[in-house]
Amino acid sequence: MESSYIIVGGGVFGASTALALVQKYLGATITLVDRDDYTQGVSGRRGGASWDWNKNIRADYDDIFYTKKGLEAREAWKNDPMFTPFYHEPGLIWISSSNLAGAIHSNFKQLGATDEKTRVVKTEEFKSMYDGVFEDADYDGVSEILINESAGWAEAKESVFAVTDAAVKAGVKYLTAEVLLKFNEAGDCTGIVTKDGKLLEADHVILATGAGTAKLLVDSAPGRKELHAGDRLIAVGVATGNVKDFEYDGMPSYCHDNENIPRGGGVSSGPFKFWLDELVKNTVQAESGELVSVPPDYENLAQAQFNIPQQIKDELEAVKVSIIGQKRAKEAAYDPNGFRMCWDCATPSEEFIISPHTACKNLYIATAGSFHGFKFLPILGKYVVQMLEGTLGEEERKKWGWDKPGDVGGRRLWATIGDREITKMLWANRVGQLHVTRDEALLLPTCPEKLSNSKISSEFPSHKPISTQLPSLLLLALGNHRQDVQEVRPDRQWQHLCLLQRQLDPIELTLALHSGISAFARRAARPAFAAIPRRVLRPSSLSFGARFASTQTASDGKIYQVIGAVVDVKFDTAKLPPILNALETENNGQRLVLEVAQHLGQNVVRCIAMDGTEGLVRGAKATDTGAPITIPVGPGTLGRIMNVTGDPIDERGPIKSNKRLPIHADAPEFIDQATTAEILVTGIKVVDLLAPYARGGKIGLFGGAGVGKTVFIQELINNIAKAHGGYSVFTGVGERTREGNDLYHEMQETSVIQLDGESKVALVFGQMNEPPGARARVALTGLTVAEYFRDEEGQDVLLFIDNIFRFTQAGSEVSALLGRIPSAVGYQPTLAVDMGGMQERITTTKKGSITSVQAVYVPADDLTDPAPATTFAHLDATTVLSRGISELGIYPAVDPLDSKSRMLDPRIVGQDHYDTATRVQQILQEYKSLQDIIAILGMDELSEADKLTVERARKIQRFLSQPFTVAQVFTGIEGTLVDIKDTINSFKSILSGEGDDLPEGAFYMVGDLASARAKGEKIMAELEKS
Incomplete structure (x- = not known):
């Protein structure tokens, strides 16, 4: 560890870090910097979230990680002298309409926390407890109440000051x-x-x-987008009130988590505090x-946080x-005497961030x-x-990482009562307390939120189901662009809104599509076929899935013509399925x-079959699925073999997966990609x-027929994938069925695939006997499986493709079947586009990486072939x-x-x-130059x-x-893996002459120089005997 540290921010994280560092590194130079002077003590006003009256101390989470x-x-x-003076343990009450008690009990049991004094009581019993303080509380939808007598509260600002x-x-x-x-x-x-x-x-x-983190990063480095917080951090506020003069000895902390009521609250033995949830x-x-997320009037937050609108x-x-x-x-004892808008920094998943940038x-x-x-x-x-x-532990790194993958939209951060959320934000805008503008950094992936300073006089109808609320909200938001949204199918309304946005100036759309409305929109925008979005949906462009998914009701057509792998389908109306849609x-x-693949006119579409068409007849029914080809993804694919359409071909029943993604997708945005410079050691x-x-x-891996591409890639699988901690995907594109079968059984023998246990590899095959449509798309199927593990689970994925040339070859066959004029050497005119569209999806993002190893057949050993x-x-x-x-x-x-x-x-x-590598290449080049002289x-x-060379x-x-x-x-000969250090040292030794005394045969098929010397001595001994 280095000797100097600057900690910016003197709140909970900053104070705790400063104390931990100085206790561990007594000689280190540690500076704690904050906008507020701590020497004013607890009487001073500060803008920190935890500079508060009191805070709950509990371990009853439904996430076992935070329970621990x-x-x-x-x-x-309870036991550290630093903290015990500020801790009180009167217990904690959870009012919840969900099965929170069951989850908490289960976590305590798993962790062996037997000293937890928790119990569940009925509502009627609870009303008579604590001298009937909560007798008239709102228990709508509540049948049981959890009481944890092992929890409590702490004097917040006093303990932060003490640390x-x-x-x-x-x-x-x-x-x-x-x-x-x-x-x-x-x-x-x-520094600073x-x-x-x-x-x-x-x-x-x-x-x-x-809450000031996002602003500090932007102000410090305005031009460095990669440095900014983006959608990782959001400045959010909770309105709180307190009854400072009311005290009730032994009253427990109180959390109202009833989802049927758009509010929550809490009290403690001390000031009676309550808040809006x-x-x-x-x-x-x-x-x-x-645009950056930050509390309003941030420079004066210590005072501004107490300016609460009357509506709040x-x-x-x-x-x-x-x-x-x-x-x-x-009663007068319960009259509030203080209100505060408490601002904190939150992540969409409510996880902390403790990570290097x-x-x-x-x-x-x-x-x-x-x-x-x-x-x-x-x-x-x-x-x-x-x-x-x-x-830091692996689990902590994953949960608290700066680039941590995870679902956007935690239970608490995005509430379920959308109309109240919007109304409140509009209230604040009208009274001038909050300046709310459009902020792409705060968007949910499917929620193109737009806010402006335009005043909206109409109040939203309160407490109506969101599904009935959406059309009226759209009408209100679109202003001069009013359209009867109700004419659109309910599950298409979100796409309809996306299409409308393309016609709007950003300032015109003043609707905050947030919380509950966003949740509805996610359900409407993602039927079974839709891709999980990989980036924020911006008004200037629609996602790939939205461009290619049909906005019309799925319709039926009839087989019109069959020409080998090409099938024409005729529909009764002009509402044809879009290009790349799948028909069944x-x-x-x-x-x-x-x-x-093509629209031919006369309501006919030309399609490419993903399987053999032998036996297919004209007039047969063909149904538009309304989406591209979708395949199962996720852990259910591990240990399984699927074909291009995601159907299992290993005779082990259906693939158990709740998620399906289309095989066609956009490559990650440039700003979402990450560059690394780390070697992947192969042992070769x-x-x-x-x-x-x-x-x-x-x-x-480039090579002609029979030079060892497949053996090489199988060795890489053996050396890398088997030792790889993450997931691997093997995609067989137009290669031998026998090799795929051998690979599958070999992986079973080495436990990479466990039929009854945890497998680490998914296999996708579209072999030589498949029609060109399948071979042209199977690489995309394998890539989609890998992309899910990268984007949704944050994995470092290995993707093996054997052989990428067959992908190009199949594309050429499909192009010819569709009647396109061929380009150079007979390849399709779209060769560069087809290859680029796939290769650009194979990349490293901030969430995870795909390391791809691709075998490439070289026709006639000609590397200049297109x-x-x-x-x-x-x-x-x-x-x-x-x-x-x-040879x-x-x-x-x-x-x-x-x-x-x-x-x-x-x-x-x-x-x-x-230096070693370049010297090796140099001496081999010199030898190549001398070969003509030697031959003559x-x-x-x-x-x-030259002889020595x-x-x-x-x-x-x-x-x-x-x-x-x-x-x-x-x-x-037994296979060998050579460590990279041994490789470098061995070649350095040969270049310096340490192997000059050994015969050439000693260097053939060995590992490091030590094994070459042992082999050389064996050869010399045999020669002496003879």
Whole structure:
């Protein structure tokens, strides 16, 4: 660990981190920076979310991960002298209409928390408890109530101040200032600059800046989009009130989580506090012009947070009544004497962020309490320190990562009462408390939210079902663009809105499609066929699925003409299925899928069949599915073999998957992609030394017929996939059925596939016997399976494709069947587009990566053929298998001079590796240049230096051979894996002459130099005997 740290933000995360660092690294220079002066003590006003009257301390989560963390934190609250003075344990009441009690009991049992005093009581019994305080509360939809007597509350600002004070006394320097981040020319964060120009530098800069984080990143680096928070962090506010003078000894904390009521509340033994369980958010325009999520009047937040509109106060009063009933609410003791809009930083999934910033060195994020972070005050610093040290657990890294994959839209962050949410935001806009503007960074994936300063005088109808609310909201929002939305089918209304947006100026659409309405929209926009969106849906463009999915009612046509793999279908009306839609018909009792390729006129569409058409007759019924070909994705595909249409072909029954995705999709946006420079070690000497593979890159194995492409790719599967912790997808495109069968059974033998257990690989086959339509699409099927694991589960996926040339070949056959004029060498005119559309989807994003290994057949060993030449442009590394080398008996037959990789860069592999590789290539090139002289004049005419070059080059050439595990049955030699360090050291030794005393045969089919020496001594001993 380095010796200097700057922590920006003195709230829960900042204070806890400062204390944890100073306790562990006594000699470190640690500076804690905040806008507010902590020396004012608890009497001072601060804008932090946890600078509050009181906060619940509990471990009763339905997520067992946070249950475990909650138990750990509560142990500190109860027993650590730092925290016990501020902790009170009168218990906690959960009012909920869901099965929350069952989930909490289950978690406690799993974790062995036997000391938890929890019980469930009936509503009537509860009304008489606690002197009848809650007798008249709102219990609509509630049948049981959970009471946890092991939970409680803590004095919030007092405990945060105590932690800060302890850190300062232990040596942390506290600085009161407003700051911006400082970066060097390489873009790395080097420190901070205060408002008055003072520069502070440190080895680690940790942002614990809560609701101001997004603004700080934008203001500090306006032009660096990759640095900004985007949709990761949202500044959200909760309105709270308190009855400061009312106290009831022993009264428990109170959480109203009844989904039938659009509010929640809480009280504690101390000030009676209650809050609205609906969140508001705010967007402002930064100086750079970018929209950013931040609390209103942020520069004066310490005071501005207490300016609450009267309408919000009225809602808070309704909350109070729902908790204690109408009668008690009228008593003077319950009169509110304080209101506050508490602002916090939240993530859409309500997870914290404790992570290095992936786009900037030396910058770390520790924030996003999401209104439940305070209870972890005693332990948060420990986890931040672990993150800085690189020892944070795998589960914590996944949940708290800066680029963490996950569902957008947590239960609490996006409430279910959409009309009340919108109304409240409009209230605030009218009274001038919140400046709400359109903010793409805050959008749900399917929710193109638009807000402007345009005032809307019409009130939304309250408490109507969202499905009936949507058309009237659209009419209100569209203004001059009124259309009778009700004429559109209910499950198409969202697409209709998307289409309308293309005609609108952004300022015209003033509707906040949020919370419940967004949830409805997600259901309407995603019938079974729709793709899970991979990016925010912007008004200027529709998603791929929306462009290609039919907006008309699915209709039936009839088979009109059958010409081999081409099938024409005629419809009765001019409402034809769009290009790439899937049609289904029946052939010999089996489902046959057709993909629309052309519209011919006369209501006829030309389709490509995904299976054989033998037996198909004219007049047979064909139904438009209303979507492209969709396949099952997710864990249910692991260990299974499917064909191009997602049907299982392993005779093990249907694939159990709840999700289906279309095989056609857009490539990830440029801003969503991530670049890495990490080597994927294969254990194969020639590859690791001369053309190393990139993790998350695209790798091509080029070679003619019979030079070992399939064996090479099977060895990579053996070396990489079996040791790979994530998932792998193997796609067989137009190759031998026997090889696919062998691979499947071999994977069973090595437990990569477990028929009754957990498998790590999914297989997709469209082999040589398949029609061209299937071979042209099966690569997309395999890619879609891999994309799901990357985008939705955040996995690093290995994708093996054998053979990518067959994808091009099948495209050429389909193009010819459709009557297109061929291009160069008979290939389809759309060769570059077809290849680019697939290859650009194989990439690394901020959520996960796909590392692709593709075998590429080279027709007639001609690398300039358009098919392999088009593939070259998309690859990060190319391994060329040469027939000339295979004829020498050297396997793998990798051409060390033609094979290239962008990873062979001293900044990536290191200077030692780079120098060794270039020297090996140099000596092999010199040997190649001398071969003509040797062929004509012989070795005797060479100089002594050239003779030495030839001798070492021939040994290096043979040393590049290596026995493969998968080829052991053919060679009789046990396969070897060579560590990359041993590879580099071995070749360095040969170049320096350490192998000059060994015969050439000693270097053939061995691992490192030590095994070559052992073999050489064995050869010499046998020669001496003879």
